[in-house]
Amino acid sequence: MTLALNHPMNPDKTPEELARGRFVSGIRSLILNDLAGDLKTAYDKRAAPAFKKREGREPASSRDAHMALRGDPAFNIYSAMRVQAQKMVWASVGDSVARESDKLAAEAAKVSNQPGSVTLNPNLEVPRNVSAIDVHLMPGSYVRGEDSLEAGAIYDRGLAVFSMGLMGANLDDIGLSMAKYIALRYPDFRPQRILDTGCTIGHNTLPWKQTYPDAEVVAIDAAPGGLVYGSARAKMQGLEVHFQQMCADSLDFPDASFDMVWSSMFLHELSKKTRAAAFAEAYRVLKPGGLMLHMELPPNGEMSAFDGFYLDWDSYYNEEPFYKGYRDESPPELCARAGFAPENYFQFVVPSVGIYGEQAIADMVASDQAEAVGQATTGRLAEGVMWFGYGAWKQ
Secondary structure, eight states: OOOOOSSTTOOOOOHHHHHHHHHHHHHHHIIIIIIHHHHHHHIIIIIHHHHHHHHSSOOOSHHHHHHHHTTOHHHHHHHHHHHHHHHHHHHHHHHHHHHTHHHHHHHHHHTTTSSOEEEOOTTOOOOHHHHSSOGGGOTTGGGTTTTSSHHHHHHHHHHHHHTTTTTOTTSOHHHHHHHHHHHHHOTTOOOSEEEEESOTTSTTTHHHHHHSTTSEEEEEESOHHHHHHHHHHHHHTTOOOEEEEOBTTBOOSOTTOEEEEEEESOGGGSOHHHHHHHHHHHHHHEEEEEEEEEEEOOOGGGSOHHHHHHHHHHHHHSSOTTHHHHHTSOHHHHHHHHTOOGGGEEEEEEEOHHHHOHHHHHHHHHHTOOOSOOOTTBTSSSSSOEEEEEEEEOO
């Protein structure tokens, strides 16, 4: 079902828009569960055996699995439907955003004097990976409407449809799950200054302010509209966050000025060169004893050929050109190249707090479970959501 966002900029949907959103969410659920299951069956029974017969070996990588599946009827149906459903996500919310532009502005104005801030940089050239392509097939990408509320509203409402209710009432399940894990695993860690890089609308920023209410929380992104919307969205929920327009690979902060640097589903949208620079910048602005933490898709090196391609699919068909390149990299090596000591690296898979509850996370921390990915649903919006995270401490 389509989620109703839990803040005053939640849309007043017409019956037709409500039905459309529910239909699109239902179609996505069918694709990502039933058709994905059919795709795996086709791979096991047809595509992989045919690849082995042709190549004289089993598919060994995500790329091999892709080549094995191309042309298979199950792959064609799955891919065609998933692309169209992705486009339908954004189409399903466009009318309500256009109709309610005045309402959005009025609701934002009501909280303009609440604690928190947004600072835009009109001289910042928005990188082409943000401005030149329709990321996630979202028309206009993150720069739609420039510095108005439009891009943020499209993303917020679209993500509610896209996630089928699996990301929580404020689309913050990733942040809530990760923050709960860190608070339980490292109870003595009490960050006073937290930086979220690539925050979009701050939906996974807010849980860190909720978890560490005394901390100053700063959230940055290159696109202006999401920041303007995200600031109003945070104020409406009574959370003081400072949003700034900035690029993660060129932070305008002094050395050793944060206790924690965080990102969620951001690194795969950067080029290899930009990503390396973002890691180096995170290391630079961290204080000694500080934590860098990322929630991302699990690396191909820890996935089977099929599961790797299942996640890499977006790189080929969903306007996310850096997706596979990121997943082919090694998280420990990314951290080490930025300056973090290898022994200070850690990774984990945490159950969704919205699906499994806080006790499931506490049980996982208490049991000291293995750090390998080890879950077919890791990183997927599917039945039984698990989130992959990794990080490193700065000495």
